[in-house]
Amino acid sequence: MRRKGILVVLALAATMLVAVSSAFAARSFTTHIAFLGNSGPSAQDQTFTGDLNTNAKCRGARKVGLFKETSSGFRLVDIDLSSFNGAWALRTDVTGSPNLLVRVAREKRSRGRVVCKPAKLSLSATASPETYSPAG
Secondary structure (H helix, E strand, C coil): CCHHHHHHHHHHHHHHHHHHHCCCCEEECEEEEEEEEEEEECCEEEEEEEEEECHHCCCCCEEEEEEEEEEEEEEEEEECCCCCCCCEEECCCCCCCCCEEEEECCCEECCCEEEECCCCEEECCCCCCCCCCEEC
């Protein structure tokens, strides 16, 4: 009889451990980068703007980077933190119509209980060197 009591206690402890660990499991949210456009006085000074479309817990203060394609790969040219609503703005020189990449990194929040997934968006020059649109 004593052996059955120990087995019951062990089974209950295991069940509680599974229930507690699943209650603290991290929730992950996908992130989509929305490109709203670019503008500026010349090709040497263009401002790119957009939004992060994701859960509200993952919108504010996310690092958004702008990368320019070079002969040896992509190079970081500007970085910004998204606003509370997910808005971002980045500046660079687009002389020569380089391909660009906007990227937001993966991030853990709320002591690891929220995981904000990474995202990237390729941009390529269209009709003029000062007009860009999402590639693909």
